[in-house]
Amino acid sequence: MISKDPRKGGLAGRVTKLSNSEQQNNPLHGVRLDAILEELVAKLGWEELGKKINIRCFNYDPSIKSSLAFLRKTPWAREKVEQLYLRTTKKGRK
Template sequence: MIEQQQNNPLHGLSLETMLTELVDFYDWKILDAALRLACFKTNPNMPACLKFLKKTEWARERVEAFYLYRFKRMPKGSAAQFELKPRERGFEDGIVPRKPQELTVELIADMRAKATADYEAMKQNKGSRPRYGSDKPRAQDSYAQNRSSSHNKPAPSQDPKNPWGK
């Protein structure tokens, strides 16, 4: 397990240290705008946030993912990597964390609005997309031809010894 974890910036990092780094660099307002966790909005303080994050696994994973991909700016992994919790993910040898991404409340709001607009556009285009990647009408495939011509054939036999009806 140690071999798999040595390329993860979260390995050996306590939640308190991580949260302290994030608060020192970003401030509570930016963390609230980016992560939308109540512990960062209403009376934010280190002991209360630590207590909440230790009890709430999904919130802790959200903070850890933010730390990895916004603060340490590690490269995005494969789909298999995203199935794992942030502390279980590994990175290739030689990949080192970069400088933290500069964020403001306005930039986060713009990013969220763009993501929402992209999602809505994708939802609307989903039904009107060409099925097979082209706008040209497609010739009927063999399955459809066999299905349409099978109306004249007798139904298969229900006899288990003769499933083909012959």
């Protein structure tokens, strides 16, 4: 969770810690982005993943390394991948 810094009027880039109860309710707690991506690729394949989430790193010369670099820099794309992961795995069906 990124908090706003009222002194700067924008995002401070600081990550605030979530309480234990918030983490326990987070189905992605402890799941790394590389593990999420590898599981989606294993389950769906690059072609299907590119159809479900239409981003260049999935459709043109896809690789885990280039996709991770893009997803780490692009919050909206990472959110889409995380939501797809939750929909396609048992973690999202608790």
